[in-house]
Amino acid sequence: MKITKDLYQGSLALLTDFYQITMAYAYWKSNKAEQEAVFSLFFRKHPFQGGFTLAAGLDYVIDYCKSFKFEEKDISYLREMKAKDGAKMFDPKFLDYLAKMKFSCDIDAIEEGTVVFPNAPMIRVKGPLIQCQLLETPLLNIFNFQTLIATKAARINLAAKGEPVLEFGLRRAQGIDGALAASRASYIGGCSSTSNVMAGKLFGIPVSGTHAHSWIMSFETELEAFEAYAEAFPDQCIFLVDTYDTLNGVKNAIKVGNALRSKGKEMMGIRIDSGDLAYYSNQARQMLDEAGFPDAKIVASNDLDEHIITSLKGQEASINVWGVGTKLVTAFDQPALGAVYKLSAIKGEDGSFVPKIKVSQQSLKINVPGLHNVKRYYSKGKAVADMIYLEGQEINPKGTVIIDPTDNARRKRIMPLFYQEEELLKPIFRNGKLKYKSPNLETIRKRASDQLDTLDKTHKRLVNPHLYPVGLEENLHHLRTDLVLKAQQMDQASDEK
Ligand SMILES: Nc1ncnc2c1ncn2[C@@H]1O[C@H](COP(=O)(O)OP(=O)(O)OP(=O)(O)O)[C@@H](O)[C@H]1O
Numbered sequence: 001m002k003i004t005k006d007l008y009q010g011s012l013a014l015l016t017d018f019y020q021i022t023m024a025y026a027y028w029k030s031n032k033a034e035q036e037a038v039f040s041l042f043f044r045k046h047p048f049q050g051g052f053t054l055a056a057g058l059d060y061v062i063d064y065c066k067s068f069k070f071e072e073k074d075i076s077y078l079r080e081m082k083a084k085d086g087a088k089m090f091d092p093k094f095l096d097y098l099a100k101m102k103f104s105c106d107i108d109a110i111e112e113g114t115v116v117f118p119n120a121p122m123i124r125v126k127g128p129l130i131q132c133q134l135l136e137t138p139l140l141n142i143f144n145f146q147t148l149i150a151t152k153a154a155r156i157n158l159a160a161k162g163e164p165v166l167e168f169g170l171r172r173a174q175g176i177d178g179a180l181a182a183s184r185a186s187y188i189g190g191c192s193s194t195s196n197v198m199a200g201k202l203f204g205i206p207v208s209g210t211h212a213h214s215w216i217m218s219f220e221t222e223l224e225a226f227e228a229y230a231e232a233f234p235d236q237c238i239f240l241v242d243t244y245d246t247l248n249g250v251k252n253a254i255k256v257g258n259a260l261r262s263k264g265k266e267m268m269g270i271r272i273d274s275g276d277l278a279y280y281s282n283q284a285r286q287m288l289d290e291a292g293f294p295d296a297k298i299v300a301s302n303d304l305d306e307h308i309i310t311s312l313k314g315q316e317a318s319i320n321v322w323g324v325g326t327k328l329v330t331a332f333d334q335p336a337l338g339a340v341y342k343l344s345a346i347k348g349e350d351g352s353f354v355p356k357i358k359v360s361q362q363s364l365k366i367n368v369p370g371l372h373n374v375k376r377y378y379s380k381g382k383a384v385a386d387m388i389y390l391e392g393q394e395i396n397p398k399g400t401v402i403i404d405p406t407d408n409a410r411r412k413r414i415m416p417l418f419y420q421e422e423e424l425l426k427p428i429f430r431n432g433k434l435k436y437k438s439p440n441l442e443t444i445r446k447r448a449s450d451q452l453d454t455l456d457k458t459h460k461r462l463v464n465p466h467l468y469p470v471g472l473e474e475n476l477h478h479l480r481t482d483l484v485l486k487a488q489q490m491d492q493a494s495d496e497k
């Protein structure tokens with residue numbers, strides 16, 4: 001994929017928060033820039049009060065890292081930055097260091113289209129502290145949005161129960177880049193097509209669409225508009241029937257459908273974009289069937305989301321195709337996933353990694369320390385639990401316990417011997433070299449659908465889903481608890497001084 005090259009021409013090294021650059025400078029000044037560190041990217045809670053999250057964005061991350069470089073124009077911009085006293089903000093030697101810096105991290109990540117759960121690492125970055133730090137903001141920017149939209153799309157597609165969902169979001173999306181990334185993530189999440197032609201070109205997503213009210217309004221009558229459209233696209237007519245009077249619109253569509261048939265062509269269907277979609281789709285279905293068009297599709301649109309689709313299905317609406325824009329590409333009911341990127345270990349003087357923890361009053365906010373990884377256990381093709389564990393840790397195949405990092409009392413006994421297991425973090429970069437061959441978008445989309453099939457339906461319901469078990473392996477749990485206690489003791493000791 002070449003999205004950054006095609007759209008932005010060149011490096012995106014400055015697409016980061018200013019504090020990453022100031023920290024980079026300070027790391028360099030305190031001789032810590034090359035100290036090896038490990039960071040982990042994870043989220044704490046499923047979006048949309050759901051029971052699963054669908055990972056997306058890795059291909060953008062790969063593209064970002066491959067072209068990660070401070071180019072001369074980036075350096076010139078930084079060179080001109082002034083501190084409060086009017087002096088240059090950055091030492092020229094630091095800027096030379098940045099200009100020569102080559103991406104050299106190890107990255108392990110969860111593949112796109114994988115279902116993921118809170119607190120487990122989605123991406124792990126190991127390498128020089130300065131590089132790990134500079135990657136924080138762009139990695140979060142990419143993963144947070146695309147994972148959020150892929151998850152929303154998956155929910156909407158689950159609600160549509162296999163019927164096609166056409167993504168119509170471009171006009172209401174968050175800018176140009178938001179729209180493109182959203183179209184890609186929506187396709188991963190199961191949408192059948194996009195209306196965004198550039199997303200079609202860039203990513204190979206099927207492009208589809210109907211026509212707008214303006215088309216109808218530009219003619220004297222609706223019938224003339226349908227006839228002219230049928231003339232232009234005799235094989236692809238979906239008539240928008242609700243500009244004036246929906247049921248009269250259906251009658252006009254039937255008239256033009258009959259005229260097409262006399263020429264050996266078949267209308268594809270109608271679209272309804274306002275009013276009571278259950279009532280109108282059922283009336284339209286009856287009219288189309290009686291007129292001999294049982295195969296004509298009924299497309300519905302108008303601020304749809306997974307909840308309205310579920311409600312319309314509950315009302316037995318006769319809708320076969322769902323056009324969804326605004327609420328999908330803006331993740332309307334939850335505008336951000338809230339994933340974070342935390343330092344989990346740093347190499348000490350003796351060359352071994354020292355696990356690190358960020359303490360918080362809320363156990364939800366205490367990160368998982370150390371160089372950790374995540375395994376998924378399957379039984380008869382169904383995912384049963386995810387275990388977060390320290391890399392290199394032996395796991396007793398006969399039985400072990402995983403402990404929910406947010407609630408010590410939630411524990412689950414696992415018998416690895418009886419399960420199939422999968423390491424979820426896959427090697428992506430080693431020492432800055434790409435080791436992973438990205439699957440094409442169709443493969444990622446198929447992976448998403450297969451992954452959703454591995455989840456029990458209780459985790460997929462839209463309201464109050466059953467919690468999927470994710471926990472820390474016992475040793476990791478103890479390490480985390482010890483580090484928290486130590487940090488609290490240090491805190492108390494410093495208070496007493
Ligand atoms: N039978 C139904 N059950 C539940 N929700 C519905 C049903 N029919 C339509 N809706 C949803 O209700 C909302 C109605 O939106 P709105 O108030 O804009 O009505 P409208 O008739 O489409 O108006 P407009 O003509 O301005 O578009 C939309 O989100 C639509 O998807």
Ligand SMILES: O=P(O)(O)OC[C@H]1O[C@H](OP(=O)(O)OP(=O)(O)O)[C@H](O)[C@@H]1O
Pocket residue numbers: 168169171172211212213214273301302303304323324325326327
């Ligand atoms: O409702 P959404 O889920 O965002 O789906 C996209 C909407 O965009 C169009 O409306 P718009 O009023 O922009 O133009 P139109 O004249 O084609 O209806 C379309 O008719 C849908 O209603």
Ligand SMILES: O=C(O)c1cccnc1
Pocket residue numbers: 168169195208209210211212301323325
């Ligand atoms: O093709 C359509 O019907 C379409 C495209 C974008 C937005 N609304 C509808």
